Amino acid sequence: MPVETLASPQTPILEVSGICRRVGDAVLLDDCAFTLPRGQTAVLLGPSGAGKSTLLRCINLLAPADSGRILFDGRDIMAPGVDAPGVRRDIGMVFQNFELFDHMTVLENIMLAPMRVRGLSRNQARDLAMAMLEKVHLPHRADALPSGLSGGQQQRAAIARALAMQPRLMLYDEPTSALDPEMTGEVLTVMSDLAAEGMASVVVTHEMGFARRVADQIVFMQAGQVVEETPGADFFAGRCSVRARRFLERVMD
Amino acid sequence: MIRNAILAAISILPLWHGAARAMPTLATPGALTSATAATFTPFEFVRDGQVTGFDIDLAAAMAARLHLRPVTVNMQFDGLIPALQGGRVDFINSAMYISPERARAVDFVPYLQVANVVMVSAARPGGITGNDLSLCGRQVAVTLGGIEDDNARDASARCRAAGRPALDVLSFPTGQDTAMNLRAGRVDAAFDSVYGAVTLMHDMPGVYAVAGRPFGTDAWIGFAVRRGDTAMRDMLAGALHAVQADGTFDALVRRWDLPPAEQVDTAAQGQVRRGGLWRGLAACWGYFASWLFFEAALMTLLVTILSLAAGCVIGLGAALMQSSRLRVAQVVVALYLWLFRGTPVLLQIVFVYNVLPGFGLRLSALLSAVLALSLNEGAYMAEIIRAGLRAIRPGQRTAGLALGLTPVGVMRHIVAPQAFRVIVPMLGNQAIGMLKTSALVSVIAVEDLLLVANQAASASFRYLEALSAAGLYYLALTTLFMLGQAVLERRLDPAVRATGGTLLARLGRMVGSTGDAR
Structure with a gap:
């Protein structure tokens, strides 16, 4: 009997604690912890190599953590016997390089998982996919191939693909790093809209403007450790650690 | 060359089949199975999609004597000895010349004496008059590992004894290949069996001629069995003896026109066919x-x-x-x-x-x-x-x-x-x-x-x-x-x-x- 959720409205959507991951002698994550309340957006900040992307991939079990605990909607997803694909279907993920499937049209990209994982019929999946494309303002490119889209359009299609699984949590791994500056705006707008609708999100980004606008919470990382977990407003007002302030000064120049 | 070496190496592997027993083990129970390369008229060849010829009829007659069903497996000549060694067939029935090299790999049951001839181009005999000193220093084609090899060696020895240069010998895989090379003018002469030469002159009139008379009547063709498989050898020899004794063998010799060498007309050519190109296209179609x-x-x-x-x-x-x-x-x-x-x-x-x-x-x-x-x-x-x-x-x-x-x-x-x-x-x-x-x-x-x-x-x-x-x-x-x-x-x-x-x-x-x- 699968227990889908033990959650009450007060349970955070995500509680990460004591996450460690090492590969060989390299310690990638060292005792990382943070908590994300329902409907909120956390932005992971920190210098390159701090372990932000690795931590993100631990959350949906793409990278196995060696130890620690991850409660997703109140459920321990690192417990033995947890079905990883079953966890991932409830957590959407968006990648730096979009990773749309090159051999499918945009619509087919979005329909694939609802049909193959959720078991929707082709017609149901098509309706759902079109609705998601409306959400990201791309319905006119439904039958295009990914290679025929601009970078910004590709990333919005990838967001639509993740949303079609109706996830309870979205993970964004540097979603605008591969985009030309004039295209980051359209992607960030979609993300902001989703956050405003109450979609819980964890975002790895270097877009300080976006972080300042959207982040309920900043998780600052350095050298595989979570240095601090601060409300977004406090962080950008300078009420944060010395190390974080130094980082901010460097990137805000 | 490499191909032959591979096949030879393979054929040495499964020698455990050769264990001597009183009753021979048959490749297929109830059948006498032989391998043949049906490319040697009139001994074995394909007519209307069927393998036929003197050897095939002979094997059938022997099988009848043994109360077995004759089965012929047709393949390329290179595959014959491996198929025998692998126990795929009981014996090789392919007008195989008995040569010392082959006798090291298989045992033979001889059944027919076949003389050889020197074959030259009908248009350009090039002064070659037979198996004599006119061959010295000339290019001569032989079948690899066949009796023709020995013919060439003997001829070379004669030349050297007479103070003349030896033969320039070119070896080819099959008799067909030697004939084709002679026709193409790549060699001056070829050693071939008298029956092979007669067939060539009949089928390709005006191309080949026989120089001199048949020679080397000590050459035999035989059935090949696995080395040491005395039971099979004895069984075949017994059956052969039986069909020779009751006149079946001679009847087959007459039927397939295989008279003794001295009675063969080595000058006869077939009728010339006309309309080369048109006939060729028609044949191709x-x-x-x-x-x-x-x-x-x-x-x-x-x-x-x-x-x-x-x-x-x-x-x-x-x-x-x-x-x-x-x-x-x-x-x-x-x-x-x-x-x-x-x-x-x-x-x-x-x-x-x-x-x-x-x-x-x-x-x-x-x-x-x-x-x-x-x-x-x-x-x-x-x-x-x-x-x-x-x-x-x-x-x-x-x-x-x-x-x-x-x-x-x-x-x-x-x-x-x-x-x-x-x-x-x-x-x-x-x-x-x-x-x-x-x-x-x-x-x-x-x-x-x-x-x-x-x-x-x-x-x-x-x-x-x-x-x-x-x-x-x-x-x-x-x-x-x-x-x-x-x-x-x-x-x-x-x-x-x-x-x-x-x-x-x-x-x-x-x-x-x-x-x-x-």
Whole structure:
């Protein structure tokens, strides 16, 4: 009997604690912890190599953590016997390089998982996919191939693909790093809209403007450790650690 | 040369078959099974799709004496001794000359004395007058390992004794090859059996002539049995003796016109055929349109498609095992690739057909061919598929997993379709290569295009026509495969699907829209 959720409205959507991951002698994550309340957006900040992307991939079990605990909607997803694909279907993920499937049209990209994982019929999946494309303002490119889209359009299609699984949590791994500056705006707008609708999100980004606008919470990382977990407003007002302030000064120049 | 060396090496392997027993072990119970290379008129050749000739009739008569059913397995000459050693057949019935070299590999039951002659070009005899000093210093063709080799050695010795230069000897695999080289003017003379020469002069009038008289009446042809298989040798010798005693043997000699050498008319030429080009084209078309060639083409296609399909499955399995984390699986696959890419495919075919029976695995010729070819193909496909899988960005896999697909689902819906698109051009290469590699299976008695064409040619000496007909079939099949590849590439191209589907579908819509406009 699968227990889908033990959650009450007060349970955070995500509680990460004591996450460690090492590969060989390299310690990638060292005792990382943070908590994300329902409907909120956390932005992971920190210098390159701090372990932000690795931590993100631990959350949906793409990278196995060696130890620690991850409660997703109140459920321990690192417990033995947890079905990883079953966890991932409830957590959407968006990648730096979009990773749309090159051999499918945009619509087919979005329909694939609802049909193959959720078991929707082709017609149901098509309706759902079109609705998601409306959400990201791309319905006119439904039958295009990914290679025929601009970078910004590709990333919005990838967001639509993740949303079609109706996830309870979205993970964004540097979603605008591969985009030309004039295209980051359209992607960030979609993300902001989703956050405003109450979609819980964890975002790895270097877009300080976006972080300042959207982040309920900043998780600052350095050298595989979570240095601090601060409300977004406090962080950008300078009420944060010395190390974080130094980082901010460097990137805000 | 290499080919012969391989076959010779293979034939030495399964010597354990030779154990002497009172009753011989039969390859097929109730049958007397012999191997023949039906390219030697009038001893064994193909007429109207049937193997026939003096040897075939003789074996049938002997089988009747033994109350056994005669079975003839027809293959390329190179495959005869391996098939015997592998226990595929009871004996070789292919007018085999008894030479010291062959007698080291097999035991013989001699049945006919065959004299040899010196054959020259009818138009340019070049002053060669027979098996004498006129041969000194000249280029002479002989059959490799045959009695003709000894003839040439003796002639050279005579020349040297007389203070003249020795013969310049060129060895060829079959009597047919020596004849073709003489016709092409690449040699001055050829040693051949008197009956072979008579047949050549009859079938190709005005091309060949016999110089001097037949000689070397101490040469015999015989049935070959496994070395040390005295039970089989004695059984055959007994049956031969019986058909000689009751006059059947002499009747066959008369029927197939094989008089003693001194009675052979070595000057007679056949009737000259007219209308060379037209007749040639007609003959080529005749071969092409014949049921025999059509069947052979189907056999080639069948062997090719079965081997390709099985090769793809094996290759896929090997590629997946290789990219798995199981060390054992990786080692097994590495060993497999090393073995099958590192040895000639001809050797693999002969091995499966002739050596595996010694270990209790006895597959039919067709199955042996398909097994060997698909194992070979699988080794190459494994590398191709692995390259195809590696060509897909790891991020595509990750994205699939992140959507909640299982690893199998990711492989099926995301990685495999993209990898397939990458490997289709290489797959096309392999398919066309396999079509031509399949010609090698003729050495284990699979009646494919090349075997049938070769035998049709050697029965009628219409090499150009028969091989052209086979070539036409190969070209037709290759064209078919190339078209298939083009269609597949179009269908897999996402751009084509996104902008209006296949050519056929677009054509269909065009027809449909004119209908609406009416």
